Amino acid sequence: MNDRRTNALGSPSAEPSLHELSQGGKLNEKESIELIARMISETKSRFEVGDGNILLNWGILTATIATIVWAAVAATGNPAFNGLWALMAFGWFFNRRLAVKQSSRGCLSYTDKLCAAIWKSVGILGAAGVVVCAILHLTTGNSPWMVMFFYALFVVGFGIIGSGAALKVRSMVAGGILSVAFGMVLLGCIFSGVKLSMTWVMPCFIHCFVLMMIIPGLEMRRLARKGNERA
Numbered sequence: 001m002n003d004r005r006t007n008a009l010g011s012p013s014a015e016p017s018l019h020e021l022s023q024g025g026k027l028n029e030k031e032s033i034e035l036i037a038r039m040i041s042e043t044k045s046r047f048e049v050g051d052g053n054i055l056l057n058w059g060i061l062t063a064t065i066a067t068i069v070w071a072a073v074a075a076t077g078n079p080a081f082n083g084l085w086a087l088m089a090f091g092w093f094f095n096r097r098l099a100v101k102q103s104s105r106g107c108l109s110y111t112d113k114l115c116a117a118i119w120k121s122v123g124i125l126g127a128a129g130v131v132v133c134a135i136l137h138l139t140t141g142n143s144p145w146m147v148m149f150f151y152a153l154f155v156v157g158f159g160i161i162g163s164g165a166a167l168k169v170r171s172m173v174a175g176g177i178l179s180v181a182f183g184m185v186l187l188g189c190i191f192s193g194v195k196l197s198m199t200w201v202m203p204c205f206i207h208c209f210v211l212m213m214i215i216p217g218l219e220m221r222r223l224a225r226k227g228n229e230r231a
Contacts, residue, residue, distance in 0.1 A: 055172070056221065057094040059213025061087075062152070063206050070202040082145060095119070115163050122159040126151060153183030153208065160212045171219050175212025182208055 157179035164172025
């Protein structure tokens with residue numbers, strides 16, 4: 001029977017997993033140091049690969065749907081095409097895939113748990129916002145869906161800032177700040193009586209998601225690739 005295992009990169013390794021080491025009972029001094037070193041190394045790699053992919057996937061999904069909605073509404077003048085935003089529900093599969101990957105690794109760091117808590121809160125607020133907007137739309141006949149536009153800029157923006165700070169990824173923090181700042185500009189326009197035009201609002205919205213998700217996601221994947229090459 002072959003006891004060799006494969007490591008996170010798929011190459012054969014005779015070393016036990018972190019979970020086996022941590023659950024295997026008492027460790028001597030050398031094994032303890034090795035366990036700590038491997039936890040730090042593998043956890044760092046998980047941040048870069050996992051969160052990089054999830055950011056990239058969500059950013060591309062959001063920017064693509066926003067572009068399609070913008071083009072469809074601009075071409076037809078029919079606001080019903082805003083219903084295409086429901087396609088954002090497909091993002092659940094990205095989250096599910098990441099959760100399965102992380103659970104298979106055996107151990108979660110404090111930063112893993114912090115980021116998971118941040119995005120769980122963001123998701124709950126998003127679902128609550130959709131329900132509230134749907135109820136108001138059905139009962140009043142008016143369209144309150146602009147609320148979700150600000151949700152994307154403020155709530156998601158703050159989620160990106162928090163995750164970026166925890167993971168020490170400056171491009172995430174900068175992108176989140178720009179998103180929140182753009183949301184504040186839009187609120188200022190609304191309260192000042194300035195008419196919002198989709199000809200400039202939507203391109204700015206799309207650029208916000210490029211800056212706070214797609215670019216940081218690409219950066220984190222590049223860092224992960226570099227780390228794997230050095231390993």
